[in-house]
Amino acid sequence: MGLFIAFEGPEGSGKTTQLRRLYRRLRRAGVPVVRTREPGGTRLGERLRALLKRADQNPAPEAELFLFLAARAQLVSTVIRPALAAGQVVLCDRYSPSTLAYQAYGRGLPLDQVADADRLATGGLWPDLVVLLDLPAEAGLARRGRAGADRFEAEELEFHRRVRAGYLELARSDPERWLVLDAQVPPGVLARQVWAHVRDLLVRRGLFPAKPVNLGRLLHRGNH
Numbered sequence: 652m653g654l655f656i657a658f659e660g661p662e663g664s665g666k667t668t669q670l671r672r673l674y675r676r677l678r679r680a681g682v683p684v685v686r687t688r689e690p691g692g693t694r695l696g697e698r699l700r701a702l703l704k705r706a707d708q709n710p711a712p713e714a715e716l717f718l719f720l721a722a723r724a725q726l727v728s729t730v731i732r733p734a735l736a737a738g739q740v741v742l743c744d745r746y747s748p749s750t751l752a753y754q755a756y757g758r759g760l761p762l763d764q765v766a767d768a769d770r771l772a773t774g775g776l777w778p779d780l781v782v783l784l785d786l787p788a789e790a791g792l793a794r795r796g797r798a799g800a801d802r803f804e805a806e807e808l809e810f811h812r813r814v815r816a817g818y819l820e821l822a823r824s825d826p827e828r829w830l831v832l833d834a835q836v837p838p839g840v841l842a843r844q845v846w847a848h849v850r851d852l853l854v855r856r857g858l859f860p861a862k863p864v865n866l867g868r869l870l871h872r873g874n875h
């Protein structure tokens with residue numbers, strides 16, 4: 652079994668940048684890693700993503716929930732589970748915690764029912780680690796700017812405050828699996844904090860250092 656890490660945070664938290672940095676760090680260390688994103692990551696998921704982000708469509712909260720879950724179900728069964736079964740590290744830009752934060756805390760759908768529906772979609776697959784890059788809603792939205800805002804970015808400030816508070820509550824309820832970091836420190840510092848934590852986790856799981864390449868064989872091959 653590999654290791655499943657989700658990056659989470661409100662708009663403008665810099666999680667995509669941090670995910671990319673961790674991805675490169677793992678690649679350099681020779682750890683087998685795949686990265687993906689939500690909604691998206693599959694053909695079906697990318698089509699649902701386009702529908703979900705369009706500013707001119709306003710699905711009912713329940714319809715929105717099931718579109719996110721449809722994208723997730725497809726991603727879990729065709730990308731995430733196979734990668735984990737092959738022993739890879741999977742980095743996912745948003746996952747189930749986004750649904751709990753946005754659709755339950757943000758939109759106001761009942762948390763327990765959202766969690767049940769999400770478990771049905773994922774078959775109960777929860778990340779080994781959720782990295783939450785936390786910052787005040789105002790700060791995140793300011794970073795992102797309003798130009799070309801999608802349907803979520805265009806939501807009122809109160810919505811984004813509920814999302815942030817929701818994330819923090821979820822993190823408090825399961826501190827073992829959540830790493831909460833201040834997204835407002837410089838990106839290089841943040842990247843080192845993420846790496847230090849992930850490295851420890853990989854060591855504990857026996858996934859780091861990656862198995863050394865057989866140099867003898869490589870050299871031998873190079874001679875011929």
Ligand code: TYD
Binds near residue numbers: 747750754
């Ligand atoms: P995206 O461009 O990926 O935003 P970000 O760069 O902030 O990750 O757009 C995804 C949007 O969809 C984002 O505003 C959060 C929202 N979302 C949900 O509401 N529920 C979910 O389950 C997921 C995965 C995303």
